[in-house]
Every structure is written in structure tokens, then in C-alpha cells.
Amino acid sequence: MENIITVKDVTFSYPGEETPTLKGVSLDVHKGEWLSIVGHNGSGKSTLAKMLNGLLLPSEGAVNVSQYTTGLPDDIWEVRRLVGMVFQNPDNQFVGTSVQDDIAFGLENFGVPRDEMVKRINESVARVGMEAFLNQEPHQLSGGQKQRVAIAGILAQKPSVIVLDEATSMLDPIGRIEVIDTVRELNKKEGITVISITHDLEEALSADRVVVMKMGEKAAEGVPEDIFQQRELLKSAGLDLPFSLKLSEALRHQGVELDKSYLTQEELVNALWKLA
Amino acid sequence: MEGTPFERRALHDINLDIPDGTFLALIGHTGSGKSTLIQHLNGLLKPSAGSIKMGSTELKAGGKKQDLKSLRKKAGIVFQYPEHQLFEETVEKDIMFGPRNFGVSEESAKQTAARVIEMVGLPEGVLTKSPFDLSGGQMRRVAIAGVLAMNPEVLILDEPTAGLDPAGRVEIMELFYSLHERNNLTTILVTHSMEDASRYADEIAVMHKGELYLHGKPTDIFNEREALKKAGLDVPETVQFLQKWNEKSGLNLALTKFTVEELAKQVSQSLKKRGN
Numbered sequence: 345m346e347n348i349i350t351v352k353d354v355t356f357s358y359p360g361e362e363t364p365t366l367k368g369v370s371l372d373v374h375k376g377e378w379l380s381i382v383g384h385n386g387s388g389k390s391t392l393a394k395m396l397n398g399l400l401l402p403s404e405g406a407v408n409v410s411q412y413t414t415g416l417p418d419d420i421w422e423v424r425r426l427v428g429m430v431f432q433n434p435d436n437q438f439v440g441t442s443v444q445d446d447i448a449f450g451l452e453n454f455g456v457p458r459d460e461m462v463k464r465i466n467e468s469v470a471r472v473g474m475e476a477f478l479n480q481e482p483h484q485l486s487g488g489q490k491q492r493v494a495i496a497g498i499l500a501q502k503p504s505v506i507v508l509d510e511a512t513s514m515l516d517p518i519g520r521i522e523v524i525d526t527v528r529e530l531n532k533k534e535g536i537t538v539i540s541i542t543h544d545l546e547e548a549l550s551a552d553r554v555v556v557m558k559m560g561e562k563a564a565e566g567v568p569e570d571i572f573q574q575r576e577l578l579k580s581a582g583l584d585l586p587f588s589l590k591l592s593e594a595l596r597h598q599g600v601e602l603d604k605s606y607l608t609q610e611e612l613v614n615a616l617w618k619l620a
Numbered sequence: 621m622e623g624t625p626f627e628r629r630a631l632h633d634i635n636l637d638i639p640d641g642t643f644l645a646l647i648g649h650t651g652s653g654k655s656t657l658i659q660h661l662n663g664l665l666k667p668s669a670g671s672i673k674m675g676s677t678e679l680k681a682g683g684k685k686q687d688l689k690s691l692r693k694k695a696g697i698v699f700q701y702p703e704h705q706l707f708e709e710t711v712e713k714d715i716m717f718g719p720r721n722f723g724v725s726e727e728s729a730k731q732t733a734a735r736v737i738e739m740v741g742l743p744e745g746v747l748t749k750s751p752f753d754l755s756g757g758q759m760r761r762v763a764i765a766g767v768l769a770m771n772p773e774v775l776i777l778d779e780p781t782a783g784l785d786p787a788g789r790v791e792i793m794e795l796f797y798s799l800h801e802r803n804n805l806t807t808i809l810v811t812h813s814m815e816d817a818s819r820y821a822d823e824i825a826v827m828h829k830g831e832l833y834l835h836g837k838p839t840d841i842f843n844e845r846e847a848l849k850k851a852g853l854d855v856p857e858t859v860q861f862l863q864k865w866n867e868k869s870g871l872n873l874a875l876t877k878f879t880v881e882e883l884a885k886q887v888s889q890s891l892k893k894r895g896n
Contacts, residue, residue: 384785385756487650513783516649516812518852543785584786587857594884600891613864620869620894
């Protein structure tokens, strides 16, 4: 499988900190996949996210995006165009006075000519379903809508990868679904690679692969079906079990003879029905 | 902003009685009016019409300001991301700030700081540290201690677990629940999480478009799944699962407690009955 990002033996310390925040982390991100990165507060997952588009540079090791390297000054702009970040707080990343100004801001930074800019703005707002809001001001938008505008701003730069850094954690359930559905469509239909840093285990369950970070190290990596069976690992990484797994376990505790733990409610109901 | 083009009625004709000692969950999506409502409860906002009564203190529309102080002393609010409000040089000074403002002597405020830091599960040694040298989770506990130092009778929590990892979320909610039980507090939890509401609340109030949309015991609220969906909400996962199981098995089971353990017990008993 083709890799879009490779993280190789990356160690990183914030200035003045004795213990490194990332310790020898290596990671391949496959082109077109949805990769969820989970871990406790302070596990280094957000720091890792900021490594991916060169907002932070490794103290040791290297991060490569396509044929570019984040540590090389000649490559950094191309890296940032290819890897777009959506951050946690919708209010902190809305810089324009209207939706179209906000998207134009990023394009201006890359020196895109005006005609091309107008075309790209119209295209990208349509792809996140915000075309009716082009002239709206930020305070007229919900949190989920602001995050979709942030995503449109990234799309306008024709990226290969979108990194969601806890981008739904400040949204209500409706906003969360709005944003995840938007990104999922981009992932499935357009093959954009998605890396999602999240505390939302149900979201991680639907990822192609999951990486578990713990104390600055990569503690595990694999498909959700395998990762979420590892109860002790999840607990020690400050995570909880997703609902259906927790219920599977509680049922076994009550003497119900389930053959395994199930990931979804539907699977579990069907398995129970067979026992009845 | 009365009389300006920005005037918008955020709350409309809310009538809500909260009995002493209740754990009330206030649920609704962004913009439903729940934050506006709690800002009335400790006098940060004054009603345009109507009144708020807490114990013997009453705040009326057009009323005078002197009652605000006693209202604020009765009701302590833990805001979202409370750690952002820490500002003093030491944890002890930060906690003492509130009581000192209300005229408590230095000596007595110090004793209070020692008492409340223990209540939030932090060692006394933390008192002499700078709040900014602590981890995010510890900072949040310090901020909560600062609210407890005012000896509130009513504790108002505005999404107190936002941004925490799953393990941290459980820890903080368990902390509030034990404070509620041990100190006979009245607790109002503003949340997006139906799971937290189902686990801890005696009563649930659902806000929708500035109105009190539903109010009752969790069992009653969760019978209104269609109404909840209209407000952009849903029943907790335990209830969702039981509904699926009821449909499959033709049974009519109901939960009184909304924990995974209770659900597992009900389902396993229904299996055993069928087995006989």
C-alpha cells in the first residue's frame, strides 16, 4: 500500500521540558485511509498531529509527506498545502469576516490568482454543503458550520490529507455528526486521507485503522476490531471501552455465553438472539 | 441588547422548580438556551421578565442589584474549561480569592483552601505550586476547588468534562457525584451527554429553541424518543440497546437504572427465562 505520510523515529521535546513529549514514534499513514489516533490527555497525540504538517518539527527523526520533508525549508509550504489541519475550537480558526473571506485568506497566502480563487471558493463551499452561507458572518454560524468552513478553506488548497485535531470535541451531537459526515464523504468519494485525533471511541470504531498513543509513545496500531479487544491496553491509555464491547463483557459476567465481544449493537443483538 | 438590532429573545417563559438536593441534568444542543438559563441562576444575567427564586433570595425583572451578591454566594458555577480562569501565583491564593472577596479573613480562607483541595482529590502540597505548573486535569480540579471554597448550596456545572479523555471524564463526574451526595448539594449539570444525564441525574430538563421542552424523571424522558430526536437528541445507548432487544425478542423490558451492568442483568435474565 502506498504511504502518504511516514513518521520515522520521531522524538520531540518542548523547549524547557525535560521529558520528551514524543519518544521514538514511527508511523505510516496509507493513502486514502481513515486513521484515528486515540490516547489520554498528555499522551502526545496532538503534538504528533502538529508534526504532520510541520507546525512542529522533530528534535530527532523525520516526517515525510509524499516526496517532501517537513524539516526542509524548501519543502514546508508544499507540506502545508498537502496536509490541512482542523483544530478544536471553531472560534479560534475563523479569521475572515465572512465565509468567503475566510476561505480566500488561505488562498491569498498561497498567491492564487483572483479568478482561480473565486472558482475554488465556490467549489469548496459546495463540497461541505455551505454554499448558501457564502456571505454570512462567523457569529451567524453554529460550531459545526464553522468547522465545515474551516474544512472548505483546506479543500480550496487541494490537499491530500485532512488532520482533525479533536475538531468535534467542542461541538454538540448534531454539529459532530455534521462534521464527521462531511469528512467521511470526502474520504470515501474523493479519496482524501483523514487522520483524526479523537476521544470519541465510537468514531474511532469506524476508522480503517487506529493508533493508540500512551505517554509519548505509540502503544498499539491496528484495525479497530483488534485494538478494541485489548481492554487493559485501552484502560492504561486512559480510554474507555466502546458501549457494545462493555455490554458484551458485562453480559459474560452475568453468565451469558457469548463467543466474543461485539463492536456494534446490531451484531450483539443478533448474537444474543441466537442464544435465546 | 434591548432596543438594538441585535436584540434576540434567548429564553421564553421558562417555569422550572428544582427541589432541594436534586441532581438535575439540563440538556439541549448549542443555542437552545441552556447556558443563558444557568447565567440567570446566579445573577450573571437578569431576566427581562419573570423572576428567579433561590431559597429565600429572589431576583425579579427590573429588580435591584443588592440581591445578586447573596445569589452568587449560594450558587457556584463551574464554567466550561474552568482552568482558563486560574490567574494567581499559587494554587492556595487562587482558591482564597473568592472567599477573600466576600470578606472572609486570611486565616480562615487558608483553612478553606486546605479543606477544598482535599475534597477535589489533590494532595496538600499542590497549594504552594503555581497553578500553571499543573497538568490540565489538575488545573481543572483546582478551578473546581475555587468554586467549592465559596461553600455553595447549589453547584452549577457547565459541561464540566469537555475536552477530557474518557478516563478523566469518568473521574470528574464521579467527583461531582460524591460531592453532591456527601454535602447535600443541589446540582445542575449542563451537558450534551445523555449518558452522563442517565447515570447521575434524578431529573432531566430538555431545552429546545429557548423553551423548556421536556422535564421529568429519566425514565419518563427516555420514553419520548421521537420528541428527543426533534430536539436533536437521543436516548442513551443503554435504552437504545434495550429497544433493539425488545424488538427482536418481542419482550417489553424497561430499565430503572441506566448503567451497562443493569442492562446486562435484565438481558441475561430474559435469556434465562426463555431457556426454561
